[in-house]
Every structure is written in structure tokens, then in C-alpha cells.
Amino acid sequence: MSDAQINEAARLFxxxxxxxxxxxxxxxxxxxxxxxxxxxATEMKQGNVSKHLGVLLTARFVAREREGNFARYCIADKNVYKLCDVMCCRMEEEARRVAEEFGVS
Structure with a gap:
């Protein structure tokens, strides 16, 4: 990867x-x-939801589809699913390791 690509990956992370x-x-x-x-779904305030959706939209992690007076948001970058799977697996493995270390089942 070039330095520019590494910087872009860091920005996305x-x-x-x-x-x-x-x-x-x-x-x-x-x-x-x-x-x-x-x-x-998130119990966040409207202002926070809108602000963070704007960031995710600009980064193209989500897309917006207009439906009359409403906008519906969806995952635009299918790699988000892969990233979440990787991190969830890591977290599950870590929880299992800690449980085994302390003898918790």
C-alpha cells in the first residue's frame, strides 16, 4: 500500500x-x-443521529434513499459487514479466553 492509501485507511478507521x-x-x-x-433503535438524540449519519454518508459507509418526505438509510459499503464479523469474532474469542483464564463457563 502507498502512504496515501495507508492514510486513507487510517481516516476511515x-x-x-x-x-x-x-x-x-x-x-x-x-x-x-x-x-x-x-x-x-439507538436511543440517540435526533441531532446526534443526523450528525453522525452525515459523516457516514460522506465517507460512503451508508447511502440515503428518498421516499417522499422521508429518507431511508442503508449500509452502502458491504465491507462494513466483514469488518463487524471480524471484530465480533475477535471479541468473542477474547471473552472466551478471559473466561477460561478465570475459570468461568
Missing amino acids: SILSEPSRLKLLRALMDRPLTVTELIE
Whole structure:
């Protein structure tokens, strides 16, 4: 990878380092949702949802589809699913390791 590509990867990972953005992505993993549905699913305030959706939209992690007066958001970059799978597997393995270390089943 070139230095420019490494810098871009770091920028994208920094976007994903925000817990609120991860909550939004997780909520969108099953199906496209409106802002109102995302507010309900994440228990975040409307301003925060809109702000973080804007960042995810600009980074092309999500896409927006207009439906009359509403906009529905969906995962645009299918690599998000792969990243989440990798991290969830890592977290499960780590939890298993810690449980074994402390004798918890």
C-alpha cells in the first residue's frame, strides 16, 4: 500500500472509532431505516443521529434513499459487514479466553 492509501485507511478507521457511528451501523445491518427509526433503535438524540449519519454518508459507509418526505438509510459499503464479523469474532474469542483464564463457563 502507498502512504496515501495507508492514510486513507487510517481516516476511515477513525470514522469507525466513534461509538455512536457504530451503533448506527449496527442498527442498519438488518434493514434500511429512517432517522426516526434510528433514533428509536439507538436511543440517540435526533441531532446526534443526523450528525453522525452525515459523516457516514460522506465517507460512503451508508447511502440515503428518498421516499417522499422521508429518507431511508442503508449500509452502502458491504465491507462494513466483514469488518463487524471480524471484530465480533475477535471479541468473542477474547471473552472466551478471559473466561477460561478465570475459570468461568
